[in-house]
Amino acid sequence: MKQDDIKSDGSSKLSKFNDIFRSLKAHFFIAIFLTGLACCLTMHVLIINDYEERAVKVKISEMQTQFKILSNRVTKFDYLQNTDESVINAQIDYLSNLNNGRLIVINDDLKVIKDTYKISVGKTIVSNELVNCLRAGSRGTYAKFDKKNGYISMIVPIIESQLSEEGDVAVNSEKNEVVRGAILASVSTKPIHESMILLSRKAAVYEALIILIILGIAAALSRKLIKPFDKITADINEVKAGYTEDSIEIPKLTEAKHIVVAFNALLSRMKVLDDSRQEFVSNVSHELRTPITSMKVLADSLLSMGEGAPPELYRDFMEDIGKEVDREDKIIKDLLTLVRMDKKSPEIEFKHVDIEELIETVLKRIKPIAMQRDIELTFISKRSVTAEIDELKISQVITNLVENAVKYNNDGGSVKVVLDADHQYFTVKIIDNGVGIPEEDVDHVFERFYRVDKSRSREIGGTGLGLAIAKSAVLMHRGTIDVESKLGVGTTFTVKIPLIVAADK
């Protein structure tokens, strides 16, 4: 294998790994697994700590009972005076062994009279806890758990109850008790610790099992959560490959549903665009073919007449062919104008233009045609306006609209052009009292190749693109173009354009 192959193989493996690691499935899996693991470990720590606390509590309570009984026996057998008392010595040794600890008995002079380790006998022990215990009497039992060193220390006072004056034993009466000494115990918590280790080990086995189950659940759950997205990808790929154009089935998962709804909306928009593109292409072909068909018919008729045809007929036919060529030329020119305007960044040249002057120039050009049909063309300027526009394009808009107002007018009719402005926009109204547009057609007149009366439009040299071009040009200026019309009464087109180019243009 070549060095380059090894490199590209390595990098593709790396990117595959990156893909897997960055996938939603991996994220879900890790999140679910970590949550499960964290719960498991927290539970482990809490259970073990709780066990230790409870075990120590039980141990302390046990020790308290044992040493209280011992303390009663110590006074009963007067052990503090007679340390040879075998019954008590045996019990002390027994308790020391049982608790795996050290027991010390001291008298009220704080002198050690018995030590199960036999190292402190005769010595004096002084500590705050001991002094407090002796002072407090039966309430002075002291117990402390030293977690770090693993033992429980306890001090239990040895109390002798005094007889009351009546001769009864003063039970529960603190005033009648005398503290004779104390039992000091230091007991190892090693057995508790060992049980904890055992418990911890057992728990670890169960935890390993639980973690395995969590792994399984995390894998299954992440796969289930991702499934709708995998299906969406597969469905989108089907659409992309062109196997289907149908909308994608909407899944139940809310997030997936949002994606699919958005995609379906995009799909239907694309379908609309595709349909309108196809319609446009078929319209273009049809429109381009019409003059060619006419020319072919004219040429064929000339040919069929042979050489005997009179020269005037030739001239007539050739003139007709010339007209068809002009029409073809106009359609192509209009189409090119539209295509240029449709471009993502159309060429547009804004400059300050005197709108009054622009309209006057346009009207001057159209006036002779209007005069031919005795149509009165008037211009009313309510105020003089200067605006930042593309002069050529707006001039074409006004030309198209005024030409239409003349074209679709009756002989002897009238066309009025009114210019007005406010502080933001200027408006040009083109009002005619011509044939008007039927109500059902009004909304369609800006569509490409849309003509209310096809034959009439063609007859008078229309391409069906004039209003589409006008609308595109107006939109390029962020303006609006509206139409109001009544059949047989007349039509008014209103163009509204901002005086100043918007900042983001």
Ligand code: ADP
């Ligand atoms: P055309 O080249 O056919 O004039 P346009 O796009 O300029 O194409 O206009 C589209 C159609 O709208 C025309 O065919 C005509 O039927 C209708 N129309 C446009 N302007 C007027 C008007 N001022 N009065 C009546 N009908 C109009």
